[in-house]
Amino acid sequence: MKNTLIFSMLLLSIFTSAQVAIGKTTVSPSVSLEFGSENRGLVLPWVTDVTAMTTAVNGTIAFNQADHKVKVKYAAGWKDLSIDNTGTTVDPISGVNGATLQNPLNENSNAQVSIGTNTATVPGILILSDTNKAMVLPKVSDPHLNIIDPAPGMIVFDTNKKLYAVFNGKVWSFWRSN
Helix, strand or coil: CHHHHHHHHHHHHHHHHCCEEECCCCCCCCEEEEECCCCCCEECCEECCHHHCCCCCCCCEEEECCCCEEEEEECCEEEECCCCCCCCCCCCCCCCCCCCCCCCCCCCCCCCEEECCCCCCCCCCEEECCCCCEEECCEECCHHHHCCCCCCCEEEEECCCCEEEEECCCCEEEECCC
16 A cells, blocks of 8 residues: 555656655756665666667666676667676575566566656656756765665765765676766
8 A cells, every 4th residue: 555655646746747856855956856865776677688678778777687787778889887797686685596676576568657758659667758857866875885785786876985886786886977
């Protein structure tokens, strides 16, 4: 019941203002989606192999289960954001190796949420479609110290190091956008 209420509130906020704040009460006018400042991150979609996503558009980000890395679609290929080669897909809750976030759920391949102008023709699960707004990642100081049991594919902005941080199931990788 609680999850249904939260989901309904999220949908209502999407359709009424085209801006969403999760874990906070306000959102900047230049932001489509913004998260609060708790020690939690955004878990990216787990994809069997990003190279099979032939319709992915530039800017698509996913956790690639084939090599346990967070990757972003960039120009004509996929850029590795994890760097480290020791990633894993051990489910942080069950401890099962090789698990997927969807087990034992059935995937609805047509599921899609769009914040902003509806762009049903763009492939993706969560589409931030405004051309003049951005997403603000969850902000966490020293996520490698403060996020307990992060999930593979988690992404945050480290407020102490002023870097993006991604977790590949074993270690955090830190990087700048330039």
